[in-house]
Amino acid sequence: MTKPVFDRVALIGLGLIASSMFWAIKRGGLAGEVTGYARSQATRDTARDIGLCDRVCDTVADAVEGADLVVLCVPVGAMGSVAAEMAASLKSGAIISDVGSVKRAVIDAVQPHLPEDVHFVPAHPLAGTEHSGPESGFAELYDNRWCIIVPADKDTSPEAVAKLRALWEGMGANVDQMDADHHDLVLAVTSHAPHLIAYTMVGVADDLRRVTDSEVIKYSAAGFRDFTRIAASDPTMWRDVFLNNKDATLEILGRFTEELFALQRAIRTGDGDHLFDYFTHTRAIRRGIIEAGQDTEAPDFGRGAPKS
Amino acid sequence: MTKPVFDRVALIGLGLIASSMFWAIKRGGLAGEVTGYARSQATRDTARDIGLCDRVCDTVADAVEGADLVVLCVPVGAMGSVAAEMAASLKSGAIISDVGSVKRAVIDAVQPHLPEDVHFVPAHPLAGTEHSGPESGFAELYDNRWCIIVPADKDTSPEAVAKLRALWEGMGANVDQMDADHHDLVLAVTSHAPHLIAYTMVGVADDLRRVTDSEVIKYSAAGFRDFTRIAASDPTMWRDVFLNNKDATLEILGRFTEELFALQRAIRTGDGDHLFDYFTHTRAIRRGIIEAGQDTEAPDFGRGAPKS
Numbered sequence: 001m002t003k004p005v006f007d008r009v010a011l012i013g014l015g016l017i018a019s020s021m022f023w024a025i026k027r028g029g030l031a032g033e034v035t036g037y038a039r040s041q042a043t044r045d046t047a048r049d050i051g052l053c054d055r056v057c058d059t060v061a062d063a064v065e066g067a068d069l070v071v072l073c074v075p076v077g078a079m080g081s082v083a084a085e086m087a088a089s090l091k092s093g094a095i096i097s098d099v100g101s102v103k104r105a106v107i108d109a110v111q112p113h114l115p116e117d118v119h120f121v122p123a124h125p126l127a128g129t130e131h132s133g134p135e136s137g138f139a140e141l142y143d144n145r146w147c148i149i150v151p152a153d154k155d156t157s158p159e160a161v162a163k164l165r166a167l168w169e170g171m172g173a174n175v176d177q178m179d180a181d182h183h184d185l186v187l188a189v190t191s192h193a194p195h196l197i198a199y200t201m202v203g204v205a206d207d208l209r210r211v212t213d214s215e216v217i218k219y220s221a222a223g224f225r226d227f228t229r230i231a232a233s234d235p236t237m238w239r240d241v242f243l244n245n246k247d248a249t250l251e252i253l254g255r256f257t258e259e260l261f262a263l264q265r266a267i268r269t270g271d272g273d274h275l276f277d278y279f280t281h282t283r284a285i286r287r288g289i290i291e292a293g294q295d296t297e298a299p300d301f302g303r304g305a306p307k308s
Numbered sequence: 309m310t311k312p313v314f315d316r317v318a319l320i321g322l323g324l325i326a327s328s329m330f331w332a333i334k335r336g337g338l339a340g341e342v343t344g345y346a347r348s349q350a351t352r353d354t355a356r357d358i359g360l361c362d363r364v365c366d367t368v369a370d371a372v373e374g375a376d377l378v379v380l381c382v383p384v385g386a387m388g389s390v391a392a393e394m395a396a397s398l399k400s401g402a403i404i405s406d407v408g409s410v411k412r413a414v415i416d417a418v419q420p421h422l423p424e425d426v427h428f429v430p431a432h433p434l435a436g437t438e439h440s441g442p443e444s445g446f447a448e449l450y451d452n453r454w455c456i457i458v459p460a461d462k463d464t465s466p467e468a469v470a471k472l473r474a475l476w477e478g479m480g481a482n483v484d485q486m487d488a489d490h491h492d493l494v495l496a497v498t499s500h501a502p503h504l505i506a507y508t509m510v511g512v513a514d515d516l517r518r519v520t521d522s523e524v525i526k527y528s529a530a531g532f533r534d535f536t537r538i539a540a541s542d543p544t545m546w547r548d549v550f551l552n553n554k555d556a557t558l559e560i561l562g563r564f565t566e567e568l569f570a571l572q573r574a575i576r577t578g579d580g581d582h583l584f585d586y587f588t589h590t591r592a593i594r595r596g597i598i599e600a601g602q603d604t605e606a607p608d609f610g611r612g613a614p615k616s
Contacts, residue, residue, distance in 0.1 A: 282510040
């Protein structure tokens with residue numbers, strides 16, 4: 001057993017990300033005690049039932065009291081109000097972090113509420129599944145995934161960054177560091193735009209009059225079903241992501257529609273060479289992702305044929 | 309061992325679909341002999357090396373001679389010329405089928421070349437992976453997947469349809485029947501539009517100046533990587549699909565961009581309720597797909613964390 005990175009960690013919000021953090025922290029022996037808080041009584045009850053957190057608290061103040069690290073794991077739109085609620089109870093010298101998918105808006109919402117004697121070190125683990133809630137977490141979620149640390153400003157204590165990095169590495173993640181605006185643009189490409197596009201495609205399929213939902217479902221293995229996984233992600237979380245990363249998401253969607261129109265024109269005019277070249281080109285990125293250990297090379301994501 | 313459905317089956321074109329058919333036919337004892345033909349010498353050599361087909365022929369005429377069933381497994385754009393090439397060698401009374409992802413254009417391209425004394429019964433198995441070529445096939449590809457039979461006209465012999473159905477059911481598939489235009493619209497929704505959208509998103513990510521390919525690859529687990537699987541599909545096949553299902557694909561893409569613009573406007577104007585409602589709505593289709601046995605319910609397609 002290695003020495004814990006923190007004596008006491010408080011997880012605020014107990015969904016997929018926080019519950020996976022808890023199990024990964026336990027697996028690695030990374031904290032002396034982990035407290036947890038969730039706004040809903042039902043979530044707190046579930047957490048107590050399944051042993052999620054060493055101690056589940058009924059108020060955010062109780063959860064953060066004495067904690068060396070507090071991690072906000074609530075939807076991006078709720079970060080500011082939770083920060084205000086807990087501010088007076090924070091221990092002097094504590095590190096405050098979060099796991100939000102957007103960083104500029106979270107920094108702007110949280111920082112004004114924090115006392116001067118704590119260290120604010122935002123972060124974003126790039127991991128998740130389409131499932132949500134306290135029961136969806138598992139210790140392996142962060143293994144070989146990336147966590148991006150986004151120091152709130154130039155004065156952020158290097159020691160605080162190093163401790164947070166050690167925690168994420170202990171949970172299995174690789175750690176990178178970048179500034180908030182670049183983070184928000186990179187994530188608009190690798191996450192936010194793809195999610196909106198997937199939601200849109202699934203919405204269109206559901207809404208067509210000439211093709212029934214039952215046909216869409218039966219014949220989904222021809223490609224469509226791949227879109228439905230990320231379009232099943234948590235609606236509150238994703239509403240907040242789009243509202244809080246407007247500019248970068250709209251910029252990428254603008255580039256996407258421009259490109260889509262060019263391909264539609266190639267289809268309409270019968271420009272097969274353009275289509276063929278485009279489709280050849282896009283294979284290389286998947287090879288890169290597989291070589292980087294970020295996806296399986298097994299055909300069809302290794303799903304195999306479900307048994308009837 | 310059940311009685312074979314056909315004495316001799318000829319597979320023309322030896323990629324993922326044909327090679328999976330061969331292994332599924334062998335598994336089920338569904339044919340006395342399976343011959344194969346591929347235009348490229350390299351593909352024929354590979355097929356002989358791996359035991360793909362009971363007999364690999366150097367001409368399409370040799371492959372189809374005496375066959376009770378001939379299945380065209382070439383890209384949609386090559387169907388017409390292959391049909392012309394083999395027409396004179398077909399056995400009287402033979403059933404001719406195909407596996408093309410588009411049906412109206414294939415019927416129009418193939419039917420004029422066929423002699424009057426054969427039965428043309430087009431079909432489309434809704435199964436595949438992102439891999440291609442003779443070595444990518446496996447016997448289980450069609451298990452619990454759907455195959456849509458699209459009789460070329462009202463006079464199609466019911467006996468010929470029944471035999472083709474028995475073959476596909478023997479290979480593990482469920483069989484449906486519909487007309488060519490409806491097939492092409494349904495597939496535009498469940499397959500063709502999703503593929504074009506995935507190709508576009510991957511192309512945009514690859515082409516951005518402000519985000520590097522290495523960043524896209526490292527941070528792909530946040531959603532983007534799901535798009536790269538279908539954007540790694542065979543470029544020739546997909547070029548032909550789009551060129552041969554223009555109208556339905558463009559119709560669905562038109563609906564898609566309309567819907568995408570509405571969601572972009574909701575982001576721009578901060579209409580969180582619209583976004584939340586939309587994202588809630590799309591979860592139901594995924595539940596339907598899982599209940600229908602067309603996808604796994606394991607989080608993240610069950611990929612788990614790749615080991616570094």
